[in-house]
Amino acid sequence: MINKTAIYVLWLREMKRFLRAKSRVIGTLAMPLFFLAFLGLGFGNMNIPGMGKVDYIHFLVPGIVGMGMLFTSMFSGISVLWDREFGFLKEIMVAPVNRVSIVIGRIAGGATTSVLQGILILGISVLMGFKITNISALLFSIVFMLLISCTFIGLGLIFASKMRDIQGFQLIMQFIVFPLFFLSGALFPLENLPVWLRHISSIDPLTYGVDGLRGVLIGISYFSIGFDFLVLAGFSILMVFLGAYFFEKSESV
Amino acid sequence: MVAIKVENLVKKFNGFVAIDYISFEVKKGELFGLLGPNGAGKTTTINILSTLLKQTSGYAEVAGYDISKDKNNVRKSIGIVFQEPALDNKLTGKENLEFHAMMYGMGKEERRRRIKEVLELVELRDKGDVLVENYSGGMKRRLEIARGLIHRPKVLFLDEPTLGLDAQTRRHIWEYIKKLNKEEGVTIILTTHYMEEADFLCDRIAIIDHGKIIAMDTPERLKDKLGGDIITFEVEKDSDKFMNEINKLDFVKSVKKHNSKLTIMVEQGEKRIPELIDMAQKNGVKVKSVSLHKPSLEDVFLHFTGKTIREQEAGQKERVRKSMRRFGR
Numbered sequence: 001m002i003n004k005t006a007i008y009v010l011w012l013r014e015m016k017r018f019l020r021a022k023s024r025v026i027g028t029l030a031m032p033l034f035f036l037a038f039l040g041l042g043f044g045n046m047n048i049p050g051m052g053k054v055d056y057i058h059f060l061v062p063g064i065v066g067m068g069m070l071f072t073s074m075f076s077g078i079s080v081l082w083d084r085e086f087g088f089l090k091e092i093m094v095a096p097v098n099r100v101s102i103v104i105g106r107i108a109g110g111a112t113t114s115v116l117q118g119i120l121i122l123g124i125s126v127l128m129g130f131k132i133t134n135i136s137a138l139l140f141s142i143v144f145m146l147l148i149s150c151t152f153i154g155l156g157l158i159f160a161s162k163m164r165d166i167q168g169f170q171l172i173m174q175f176i177v178f179p180l181f182f183l184s185g186a187l188f189p190l191e192n193l194p195v196w197l198r199h200i201s202s203i204d205p206l207t208y209g210v211d212g213l214r215g216v217l218i219g220i221s222y223f224s225i226g227f228d229f230l231v232l233a234g235f236s237i238l239m240v241f242l243g244a245y246f247f248e249k250s251e252s253v
Numbered sequence: 254m255v256a257i258k259v260e261n262l263v264k265k266f267n268g269f270v271a272i273d274y275i276s277f278e279v280k281k282g283e284l285f286g287l288l289g290p291n292g293a294g295k296t297t298t299i300n301i302l303s304t305l306l307k308q309t310s311g312y313a314e315v316a317g318y319d320i321s322k323d324k325n326n327v328r329k330s331i332g333i334v335f336q337e338p339a340l341d342n343k344l345t346g347k348e349n350l351e352f353h354a355m356m357y358g359m360g361k362e363e364r365r366r367r368i369k370e371v372l373e374l375v376e377l378r379d380k381g382d383v384l385v386e387n388y389s390g391g392m393k394r395r396l397e398i399a400r401g402l403i404h405r406p407k408v409l410f411l412d413e414p415t416l417g418l419d420a421q422t423r424r425h426i427w428e429y430i431k432k433l434n435k436e437e438g439v440t441i442i443l444t445t446h447y448m449e450e451a452d453f454l455c456d457r458i459a460i461i462d463h464g465k466i467i468a469m470d471t472p473e474r475l476k477d478k479l480g481g482d483i484i485t486f487e488v489e490k491d492s493d494k495f496m497n498e499i500n501k502l503d504f505v506k507s508v509k510k511h512n513s514k515l516t517i518m519v520e521q522g523e524k525r526i527p528e529l530i531d532m533a534q535k536n537g538v539k540v541k542s543v544s545l546h547k548p549s550l551e552d553v554f555l556h557f558t559g560k561t562i563r564e565q566e567a568g569q570k571e572r573v574r575k576s577m578r579r580f581g582r
Contacts, residue, residue, distance in 0.1 A: 009355040017343045087339035091400075094303055095356040096328035251306060 006097040007105040014076075014109025018116075025117070028075070032068040032121050036060060036128065039187065050189035052220050059220075061125045062213035063186030065141070068121045069114055069148040070184075070206055074177055076110030077156015077243065081166050103244040107153050114149040115142060132217065140216040140225075147232045148209035154239025161246035184210045190222050205235040254281035255314075256408050256440040257302065262311035264297050264464075271297045273464035274311070279442055279457075284434045286455035287444040288550065290566040294464040295444035296336055299412050302442075303333050316407045329357070332401030336412040336444075338393050342386035346377060346396050349385060350403060357404040364403075371399035375429060391422035398429060402439075409433070411443035415450060423450075430454055446562060448550040460554060462565060467557045472550060479548040479556055480506050482522030484529065486515040487542040495536040499529060511555065513541075518548075 018025065040057040051059050083089040092102060122132075122141070132138055159172055183197070184206035190198055201207050212228035215221030221228065257279040264272040272294045279285040287295045300306040302315055304324045313320045316330035340349050347368060354364040372378045375395035385393065394414065401409055414430065415423040431454065434441050445451050451458050452472045459469040468475060488495070496515060500508050504525060506518040519525050522545045533540050554562050 003358075005355050005358060009352055013341065013344065013352060016348065017341075020343055086342070087335060087337045088341050090305060090335055091339040091353070092356070094305060094328060094331075094333055095353075096325050096358070097356055098325075 001098065001100070002104070003097050003101040006095070006101045007108060010092075010102065010105025011109040011112065014106075014113060018113045028068070028072050028117060029120060029124075031071070032064045033124060035067065035187075036064045036121075036125060040128070048188065048192075050191035054218055054220060057125075057128070058130060058218050059189075059214070060187065061122070061130045062141075062217050063184070063210050064125070065118050065121050065145065066148060066184060066206055066210040066213055067181050067186050069118050069145055069209065070152055070177060070181055072114040072117050073110060073149045073152035074156045074172070076106075076114060077153040077158075078160045078169060078172070079110075080106070080157060080160040080247070081163060081169070084160075085166060099248045100244060103157070103240075103247055106157070107150060107240060107243075110153045111146055111149040114153075115145045118142075118145040118149075133219075137216050141213055144209055144212045144216065144229070144232065147229075147236045148206065150236040151205045151209075151232065151239045154236065154241075154243035157243030158239075158246045161243075161250035180204055180206050183207065185222070186210050205232060205239075208232040208235070255279070256281045256283070256316060257285075257442060258312075258314040259298075259302070260312045262298070262301065262313055263309045264294075264301060264306065265309045271464055272301070272308075275459075275461070275464070275466050277459055277466060277469060279440060281440055282434070282438050284430070284441045284443070284454055284456045286451040286458045287442070287461050288446070288448070288451040288455075288458050288554075289444075289461035290446055290562050292566070293461045295446075295461060296412055298461075299333070299410050299442075299444060303331055303410055304328055329404075330407045331410060332404065332406035332408075332439075333410040334394075334397045334401045334412060334414055336416060338397065340385045340393060340397065340400075343384065345382050345384055346372070346388070347381040349396065350381075350400055353400045354403050359404060367403050367405075371402050374402070374432075375399045391418050391425075394418060394422070394426060395429070398426070402433070402437075405437075406439065408440045408442065411441060413444055413446070415445075415447070427454060446566070448554070448562070452550050458550070460557060462558050468553065475550065475553045476548040479518055479552055481518060481520040483546055483548050483552055484517045484519060484522050484526060485544045485546075486517065486529070486533070486540055487513055488515060488533070489513070489539045489541065492538050495533055495538045498532060498536060509556070509559070511559075511561075516552070516555070 040060050043056045046056065048056065080089065083092070126132060183201045183204045185201060190201055193201060208223070208228040208231045211221045211223055212225055212232060215225040215228060255278050260276050261274050262272055263274055275298065287298060289295055297306065301308045302313055302320060304320055304327055315327045318326040318330065320327050344352065350368045350371065351364065354368065359367065372381050375398055377392060377395055377399065380388070380392060385396065388396065411430065415426050418426065427450070430441065433439050443454065455472060457469070457471050458475065459466045461467070492510070492515060496508055496510060499505055499517060504519055509516045517529070526543060526545065530540060530543070551561065558565060
């Protein structure tokens with residue numbers, strides 16, 4: 001049923017494209033880094049209630065890593081539309097490979113490139129003064145990055161399957177991606193939100209991603225790390241399943 | 254041996270009938286052409302036979318496999334070159350071929366050998382390591398033909414293989430196609446709206462218009478059906494009486510009027526021209542020009558549809574646009 005060669009070659013294609021598109025990598029890294037630099041410096045000395053004893057830059061870094069994951073993963077899922085636009089999707093769909101393997105290959109490729117970018121953001125944050133206490137924190141953070149990535153690639157695939165062309169891409173950025181980002185508590189403690197807004201935050205998968213990353217990287221979190229992990233794992237399984245389902249239903253021409 | 258069997262195939266898009274009960278068979282090793290204007294349903298037929306689209310109703314078989322029930326075996330047996338490029342521009346030519354070969358489950362050694370072979374076949378061996386975004390249109394087309402062949406398909410689909418290419422490249426591609434069909438014995442089904450392409454390449458042609466097959470035979474026999482020679486008179490207006498007169502002549506097989514042109518089908522045309530010009534003068538019709546030629550597929554198309562393929566295309570575009578607008582796509 002699962003075609004390993006096909007998954008590998010689809011993954012390999014993503015890697016090659018990623019390594020060749022230097023401007024795209026720089027482009028997607030730039031925004032998180034600007035957020036990190038300007039918000040980190042601007043609010044650095046401010047005493048924000050609900051943050052505990054850490055300084056703002058340490059509070060912010062896991063949020064920005066989560067933001068990077070969200071943007072690159074959604075983009076990766078929606079990039080199926082680009083393949084449709086340039087005709088390459090037909091080449092994939094006419095091959096004797098079952099659709100599940102195609103979706104897995106796609107997610108494997110997208111998740112790898114997203115996590116690589118997350119690690120890059122983390123690395124640059126260290127240069128800016130962020131301290132990682134131990135190596136296991138790093139490993140656990142990669143687990144959370146992977147889960148965030150799978151969740152949003154799945155969501156991206158759903159949108160890609162429902163859209164005919166890339167015209168709607170901006171709308172999704174404005175009305176889905178940015179709200180998901182702001183509601184996740186990436187920039188401020190969730191405690192500071194009014195209760196009704198906190199309810200909305202609780203259905204945002206990124207909330208658990210960012211909270212989990214904060215838990216493993218700086219040791220403070222709103223929920224427990226285990227709870228974050230379970231909820232996020234549930235979201236990622238659901239989204240991957242739905243993404244694969246809608247992708248299979250959509251027509252490639 | 255039958256390579257492709259199509260029975261009463263129908264495809265509707267939101268009520269718009271793209272394919273209207275078509276049936277045909279392609280024999281093994283045959284080079285079969287679907288000829289018709291843009292929007293006639295050729296690409297839709299190819300997309301259904303290659304499992305990319307589901308038919309609304311009807312039955313079809315490719316290489317002995319049912320296209321609805323046995324998709325994977327159909328996919329294994331076919332190669333396809335799409336109308337629009339379907340290459341990854343950010344990969345090199347070789348990487349595109351490698352991707353394809355791996356998707357079709359070919360082993361490492363075989364992959365290496367076949368990629369070399371097909372690159373040589375289409376004369377791209379020294380361009381294999383160049384990114385496809387730097388290829389010309391003709392090179393992309395050749396690379397796609399090479400890709401369609403790597404896994405040794407039994408049936409090769411070519412959807413408008415020379416669309417948008419210059420005359421020289423077109424000739425080249427025609428030669429590749431002939432060579433493939435003769436030397437490798439691949440069954441080829443191609444779509445085209447170029448008459449001379451269908452005439453030059455195909456063993457058999459189905460003329461398709463408005464989603465229906467209106468004629469199907471070898472190019473020679475299609476042309477023979479029109480019989481003898483075609484004399485075209487370009488005349489000034491008021492030629493109706495003249496037309497009726499010549500229609501009564503027993504050596505005239507048929508007369509059709511199209512704009513200011515009269516197309517007259519006769520035997521031994523060169524001997525009949527003086528007689529016809531005499532008649533025109535008696536009827537007071539001024540003949541501006543006369544031409545004599547053997548029937549071409551263009552004449553066949555005009556004969557069956559009453560329109561030239563170019564006019565038909567203009568009409569089709571309008572029809573498709575209207576239906577798109579109606580369904581808000």
